[in-house]
Amino acid sequence: MQITGSHVLVTGGQRGLGAAFTRALLDAGAERVYVTARTPRPSDDPRVVPLALDVTDQASVDAVAQAASDVDIVINNAGITGPHDVLGTPVVEMQKVFDTNVFGAIRIAQAFAPVLAAKESPTLVDIHSVLSWVGGAGAYGASKAALWSFSNSLRVQLADRGVSVLGVHLGLADTDMTARLDAPKVSPADVAAAVVRGIEEDAHEVLVDEVSASVKQALSGPVEHLVVQL
Numbered sequence: 001m002q003i004t005g006s007h008v009l010v011t012g013g014q015r016g017l018g019a020a021f022t023r024a025l026l027d028a029g030a031e032r033v034y035v036t037a038r039t040p041r042p043s044d045d046p047r048v049v050p051l052a053l054d055v056t057d058q059a060s061v062d063a064v065a066q067a068a069s070d071v072d073i074v075i076n077n078a079g080i081t082g083p084h085d086v087l088g089t090p091v092v093e094m095q096k097v098f099d100t101n102v103f104g105a106i107r108i109a110q111a112f113a114p115v116l117a118a119k120e121s122p123t124l125v126d127i128h129s130v131l132s133w134v135g136g137a138g139a140y141g142a143s144k145a146a147l148w149s150f151s152n153s154l155r156v157q158l159a160d161r162g163v164s165v166l167g168v169h170l171g172l173a174d175t176d177m178t179a180r181l182d183a184p185k186v187s188p189a190d191v192a193a194a195v196v197r198g199i200e201e202d203a204h205e206v207l208v209d210e211v212s213a214s215v216k217q218a219l220s221g222p223v224e225h226l227v228v229q230l
């Protein structure tokens with residue numbers, strides 16, 4: 001699809017990967033980018049429209065769908081990390097991770113499906129993780145695996161309406177989410193460049209880094225090798 005002249009929604013678009021997506025989309029020629037935050041800050045760029053959004057709140061999602069009813073691209077980026085311990089974490093804590101990372105993204109997909117379906121060449125982008133595919137990341141990994149599966153179902157359902165669905169997998173990127181982890185990280189700008197390329201090429205999946213590509217290859221191997229130490 002053509003990013004030039006497009007209108008885009010980036011959930012969580014004011015910091016971390018979301019801010020990098022916003023910059024890269026504007027550099028690629030997007031005309032307007034709606035960026036959300038739970039407490040949005042004003043922008044001095046007239047192409048950037050900040051909106052308040054909490055993806056766990058249906059009324060908030062509906063209000064954003066009303067305000068951004070002209071978008072060609074939606075990037076489901078908002079997400080939180082979560083506890084890795086499955087046996088010792090209260091289920092209610094894991095439900096909070098799912099409510100943001102899984103059902104938050106689904107609320108956005110449901111609210112924006114009619115908006116996107118009315119456009120000529122629309123795309124929904126879901127941000128997964130390499131942790132969708134490996135054990136060791138508890139509720140966070142499980143939430144990304146669930147979102148991956150939902151994206152695969154959305155791709156089938158939205159194809160009838162002409163909407164492309166792009167799933168994005170990556171290892172660690174250098175944002176607030178990973179600040180406590182001392183490990184190699186890709187830059188948010190590199191993640192954003194890969195996603196912009198994927199949108200332009202109508203890709204169904206982007207494997208941003210070497211770790212995502214090699215873990216995807218390993219899915220056909222022994223399941224006990226699909227492990228991460230965090």
Ligand SMILES: NC(=O)c1ccc[n+]([C@@H]2O[C@H](COP(=O)([O-])OP(=O)(O)OC[C@H]3O[C@@H](n4cnc5c(N)ncnc54)[C@H](OP(=O)(O)O)[C@@H]3O)[C@@H](O)[C@H]2O)c1
Nearest residue numbers: 012016017037038054055077078079129172173175176177
């Ligand atoms: N960083 C990595 O290594 C990495 C790797 C793989 C996948 N990812 C995924 O990439 C996405 C962005 O991650 P990041 O690293 O940029 O994280 P981050 O720096 O922690 O930023 C998280 C973003 O999500 C938004 N958000 C969180 N809860 C929300 C809610 N209930 N409603 C609306 N927005 C909410 C935040 O908005 P506020 O401004 O309102 O807080 C913020 O913009 C996430 O889905 C994450 O799981 C990240």
